[in-house]
Amino acid sequence: MSRLCPEDLTPLEPQTLHGLVLDTCPMCAGIYFDEGEIAALQAAGSEALTEVEDAVVPSDFSYIESPIPKRCPGCNGAMHAYRYRYSSEIRLDGCDRCGGIWVQDGELAKIADYVQSCPSTFGGTPAARQAAEVSNAQEKSAQRHAKLLKRVASIFG
Numbered sequence: 504m505s506r507l508c509p510e511d512l513t514p515l516e517p518q519t520l521h522g523l524v525l526d527t528c529p530m531c532a533g534i535y536f537d538e539g540e541i542a543a544l545q546a547a548g549s550e551a552l553t554e555v556e557d558a559v560v561p562s563d564f565s566y567i568e569s570p571i572p573k574r575c576p577g578c579n580g581a582m583h584a585y586r587y588r589y590s591s592e593i594r595l596d597g598c599d600r601c602g603g604i605w606v607q608d609g610e611l612a613k614i615a616d617y618v619q620s621c622p623s624t625f626g627g628t629p630a631a632r633q634a635a636e637v638s639n640a641q642e643k644s645a646q647r648h649a650k651l652l653k654r655v656a657s658i659f660g
């Protein structure tokens with residue numbers, strides 16, 4: 504069974520990008536990532552994300568997002584919209600059943616920006632990532648501590 508674009512039901516075309524075989528829509532330039540694939544691309548860095556974004560171009564620029572409920576190209580399950588990393592403005596559609604992720608044209612570039620703005624969160628070994636997060640937390644608590652000292656000093660000074 505061929506995989507269909509959840510937006511416009513165009514059959515997706517496999518494209519090999521950065522060692523990953525991604526299902527891309529020739530109509531709207533959306534990209535379907537199987538579970539784990541988007542994480543692998545993130546680990547490759549922001550240039551890899553931008554490269555994939557640039558490699559997939561929509562053929563129909565007048566395309567408007569359809570109001571039909573999105574169906575997962577991988578397993579035909581229902582997809583739901585969610586925010587990338589919970590707090591960002593990047594909107595993705597995920598499948599609960601198979602863990603696939605649908606990325607609309609342009610969203611990958613935003614993810615690339617996001618990855619670039621906080622490189623310590625991505626790439627490297629899990630241990631290195633953890634170390635970066637710990638030092639980040641320590642820095643924050645040190646800043647809080649310094650602020651508190653300043654406030655105390657201003658009260659008693």
Ligand SMILES: [Zn+2]
Nearest residue numbers: 508511528531
């Ligand atoms: Zn499409």
Ligand SMILES: [Zn+2]
Nearest residue numbers: 575578598601
């Ligand atoms: Zn699915």
